[in-house]
Amino acid sequence: MYHPTTRVLAVLELLQTHGRLSGAEMSARLAVDTRTLRRYIVTLEEMGIPITTERGRHGGYALLAGFKLPPMMFTNDEALALAIGLLAARSLGFAEAAPAVASAQAKLERIMPANLKRRVRAIDETVRLDMLRSVAPTDNDALVTLSSAALAQQRVHLRYRAPDGSETERGFDAYGLAFRGGCWYVIGMCHLRAGMRSFRLDRIVRAEPRPVSFARPAGFDALGYLTESMAAMPRAHPVEVLLHTDLKTASTHFFGALGVFEQVDAGVLLRCSTDHVDWFAGHLAGLPFEFEVRAPDLLRDSLARLGERLLRMAGALR
Numbered sequence: 001m002y003h004p005t006t007r008v009l010a011v012l013e014l015l016q017t018h019g020r021l022s023g024a025e026m027s028a029r030l031a032v033d034t035r036t037l038r039r040y041i042v043t044l045e046e047m048g049i050p051i052t053t054e055r056g057r058h059g060g061y062a063l064l065a066g067f068k069l070p071p072m073m074f075t076n077d078e079a080l081a082l083a084i085g086l087l088a089a090r091s092l093g094f095a096e097a098a099p100a101v102a103s104a105q106a107k108l109e110r111i112m113p114a115n116l117k118r119r120v121r122a123i124d125e126t127v128r129l130d131m132l133r134s135v136a137p138t139d140n141d142a143l144v145t146l147s148s149a150a151l152a153q154q155r156v157h158l159r160y161r162a163p164d165g166s167e168t169e170r171g172f173d174a175y176g177l178a179f180r181g182g183c184w185y186v187i188g189m190c191h192l193r194a195g196m197r198s199f200r201l202d203r204i205v206r207a208e209p210r211p212v213s214f215a216r217p218a219g220f221d222a223l224g225y226l227t228e229s230m231a232a233m234p235r236a237h238p239v240e241v242l243l244h245t246d247l248k249t250a251s252t253h254f255f256g257a258l259g260v261f262e263q264v265d266a267g268v269l270l271r272c273s274t275d276h277v278d279w280f281a282g283h284l285a286g287l288p289f290e291f292e293v294r295a296p297d298l299l300r301d302s303l304a305r306l307g308e309r310l311l312r313m314a315g316a317l318r
Contacts, residue, residue, distance in 0.1 A: 146186045154211075157210055158172040158204060175187055241299075253288070
């Protein structure tokens with residue numbers, strides 16, 4: 001059975017091939033009635049395809065003289081996805097993103113009909129995305145090289161500059177890349193440390209493919225691994241809090257890298273660590289549901305001080 005979209009494209013193909021066809025002939029070729037054929041014609045016109053219609057017994061349909069079908073066509077939803085994607089590219093820390101986005105958008109607009117072109121420009125000129133702070137790599141080479149190596153499951157030789165300025169080299173199997181907290185990361189097997197590691201792309205000095213293959217874990221979730229590894233990073237004060245809510249609600253009120261959530265009978269158990277107990281207490285105080293601090297005592301004390309301060313500010317304490 002043909003999908004309606006397939007028949008719409010078949011109408012376009014017939015018009016391109018034959019130049020002009022009567023409504024009766026097209027209906028017969030597509031095995032549809034004339035009313036359905038007319039709906040297909042209207043759909044093509046809404047997509048920006050100029051079609052001339054000749055009324056009457058011997059009338060028919062034809063593409064406007066001189067019309068050339070562009071190499072790519074986009075639906076309204078596809079145009080929206082492209083516009084948002086180009087807008088996001090400016091905010092995701094790509095090196096030289098602005099000129100590349102402008103060039104890509106200009107090329108797309110050349111092949112878009114006027115109505116889609118206006119919609120893409122409207123998104124570009126009126127929509128803004130809050131992508132936090134973005135730390136841009138010095139160029140796009142590392143992103144391209146590492147993503148290609150991950151797909152091909154080919155090892156790279158990585159030269160990496162640490163925050164203190166020291167540089168190290170290693171063989172590295174890239175499993176995937178992720179964007180988090182304004183930075184790009186590559187995650188995979190580090191052969192210098194013999195374990196899983198993540199590296200910021202803006203600190204990679206050089207990445208060169210090597211003729212060595214590896215097997216990437218099936219279904220590897222780069223962003224999920226990065227989030228969990230950040231949450232598990234050791235900090236000064238281990239924290240355990242029982243949240244009296246469900247897992248979905250708990251997740252929406254905490255940063256993804258803040259900790260690990262576990263659904264238990266009494267609610268959701270949050271395990272994490274923090275270097276800033278007072279900040280953590282302030283975050284807990286803003287939750288719309290109740291909670292129970294199990295550890296550390298410093299966090300309980302901080303919440304108590306915060307509560308007293310708020311009561312004083314509200315005039316409840318003299």
